[in-house]
Amino acid sequence: MFWVLLLLPAWAVAGVACTRLCLAAVRAAAWESAEATAGRARDLTLYEAAFLSGGPARVADVALLSMARQRRLLLAHTGWATVVDPRARDELERSVIGAIGPQGQSRIAPARAAIAAGDPVRGLGDRLVSAGLAVPEGSAADVAAAVRQVRAAALTVLALGATALLMPGPTGMPRSLVSLWFALPLALALSCLAIARVEIHPYSRWASPAGQRLLGTVARSADGARDGVADERSYLASVAVRGIRAIGEPELRAALTHRDQPWRE
Secondary structure (H helix, E strand, C coil): CHHHHHHHHHHHHHHHHHHHHHHHHHHHHHHHHHHCCCCCCCCCCHHHHHHHHHHHHHHHHHHHHHHHHCCCEEECCCCEEEECCCCCCCHHHHHHHHHHCCCCEEEHHHHHHHHHCCHHHHHHHHHHHHCCCECCCCHHHHHHHHHHHHHHHHHHHHHHHHHHHHCCCCCCCCHHHHHHHHHHHHHHHHHHHHHHHHHCCCCCCCECHHHHHHHHHHHHHHHHCECCECCHHHHHHHHHHHCHHHCCCHHHHHHHHCCCHHHCC
16 A cells, blocks of 8 residues: 555645645736736837836836936946936936946946836836736746745645656555545645636736736837937837837947846846
């Protein structure tokens, strides 16, 4: 009856993993249901579109680019930012000027990092989460980790079952029945994986399904921005959705690609 000692951990690992996956899925579904009405169609601001597309780093890029195109900030292709007009028009611009520093000049890379980590960008992310448009921090990661654990549990059950069947000597029970007992926790794990594949929505790193739908609208409105020939909002919207590769001016693009590795696109 040594095979029973292998069956117990098989049930344990399968049960714990499936329970974790179910709890993660329930939390994700509860968040989506609670915020579904808040995420109804509305217009995204440029900064909101930037956050949903590329996170805090993209917001910093759009803020720097917007001020540079208004000639209120000079971005040099050598990687330096210089404040021309220190009067901020909103809290994010105050964050930009503060990140550049009291001397009015700074390397772009550390300034971008400070902007992305600043309170205005964090507050923007929190508002998008509350509106059901951004993924809560850790939500998608929790579900993904639980799915990986269930997959590992299924492999563990298979290994334990194979060990039980290959044990020499009498087991006290026909091998077909031993196989059946191990097939039960394996079926539990596989069925949980199948249900998760169908029921759990795919999330991007930043945008929820509702956020992704609104981003599609922004992307379509930005399609008119080609080589900088478009109205200013469409041009910045294109950068917000597609990143700095959508910048038409070579010098500005060079300035914003002159960055430290952690923020490279």
